[in-house]
Amino acid sequence: MNIDVFTLFPGWLDWFRQQRHVANALALGHSLDGVDLRATTPLKGGQVDDTPYGGGAGMVIRVDVVEAALEARWDADAVEGRGDRRVVALAPAGRQFDDALAAELAAEDELAILCGRYEGFDERVHTHLATDVVSIGPYVLAGGELAAMVVCDAVLRKLPGALGHEDSVQEESFSPALEGGPEYPHYTRPAQWRGAGVPEVLTSGDHARVRDWRLQRSRERASGGD
Ligand code: ADE
Numbered sequence: 001m002n003i004d005v006f007t008l009f010p011g012w013l014d015w016f017r018q019q020r021h022v023a024n025a026l027a028l029g030h031s032l033d034g035v036d037l038r039a040t041t042p043l044k045g046g047q048v049d050d051t052p053y054g055g056g057a058g059m060v061i062r063v064d065v066v067e068a069a070l071e072a073r074w075d076a077d078a079v080e081g082r083g084d085r086r087v088v089a090l091a092p093a094g095r096q097f098d099d100a101l102a103a104e105l106a107a108e109d110e111l112a113i114l115c116g117r118y119e120g121f122d123e124r125v126h127t128h129l130a131t132d133v134v135s136i137g138p139y140v141l142a143g144g145e146l147a148a149m150v151v152c153d154a155v156l157r158k159l160p161g162a163l164g165h166e167d168s169v170q171e172e173s174f175s176p177a178l179e180g181g182p183e184y185p186h187y188t189r190p191a192q193w194r195g196a197g198v199p200e201v202l203t204s205g206d207h208a209r210v211r212d213w214r215l216q217r218s219r220e221r222a223s224g225g226d
Contacts, residue, residue, distance in 0.1 A: 001030050001106070001108060001109055001110065001111060001159065002031045002033075002111070003032045003033070003111045003113065003152060004073060004111070005035065005152070006035045006113065006115060007034055007035070007036070007115040007143075008036070008038055008115070009034075010034025010035065010036045012034070012149075013034040013148075013149070016032075016149045021153075021157050021162045021164075022152070022153070024161060025156045025159050025161075030156070030159060032156070037069045039069075039072075040072040041065045041068060041069075042068050043062070043064075043065065048061055048062065049061050049062060049117075049118055052119065057119075058119035059118040060119050060120065061116055061118065061120065061121045061122065061125070062122055063121070063122040063128070066078070070112070073112075078129055079128055079129065082129065082130070085110035086108050086110075086112070086131050087112045087129060087131045087132070088105070088114065088133075088134050089116070089121060089125055089126050089129070089133045089134070089144075090134055090136070090144035090151070091133050091135060092139065094134040095134055096135055096137070096138075097136045099173070099174035099180075102158060106155045106158035106159060111155070113144075114130060115144030115145050115147070116143060116144045117142070118143075134147075135147075178215070179218070179222075181219060182221040183218060183221075184213075184217040184218045187199070201213045
């Protein structure tokens with residue numbers, strides 16, 4: 001899949017690209033590119049934002065700046081271009097990102113992610129240029145770049161081969177294999193530590209019992225029991 005992250009700070013992605021599962025995904029032929037919103041701005045002096053109509057603090061990223069960046073990247077009309085791909089605008093008031101949305105996005109061939117800064121985007125970016133407005137949680141970040149990396153991390157690790165260990169994606173928190181519930185507890189050596197042991201079933205070698213125990217623990221956690 002090809003992911004373009006539209007941002008005022010494309011350099012933020014440099015570190016992220018070097019992380020193991022991201023590097024694995026890139027080596028498999030997927031791409032993750034930072035696209036500088038300032039590079040194609042139609043305004044003088046690299047301007048990308050403006051004061052909000054109606055007054056108030058902060059600056060708002062202009063819709064014509066985002067439009068120009070998308071059109072330069074796609075060589076197509078920015079509004080029509082979203083018919084060919086998901087365009088995710090990141091904003092604290094958007095739809096809450098979750099594992100199901102990560103799986104949905106991981107099935108796309110093309111993905112554009114728009115990172116806001118300052119007071120965010122002109123609302124017309126959400127209504128006319130994006131297909132989705134997504135939040136990574138009910139708190140306000142200084143910009144969408146960290147949110148973009150959260151989304152990309154959750155999406156890229158779902159691509160076959162990115163983790164190098166496919167089972168980890170099949171049966172992890174919120175996956176269908178666990179009925180959408182949180183993951184069960186894990187243990188490893190030492191078997192005894194400060195008097196805290198390991199549940200007997202896990203060392204029994206009885207795979208059916210282990211599977212059942214894990215599903216039960218996941219269900220317990222889902223119902224708030226742990
Ligand atoms: N930009 C600022 N805060 C954000 C959040 N919580 N989620 C997504 N994008 C954001």
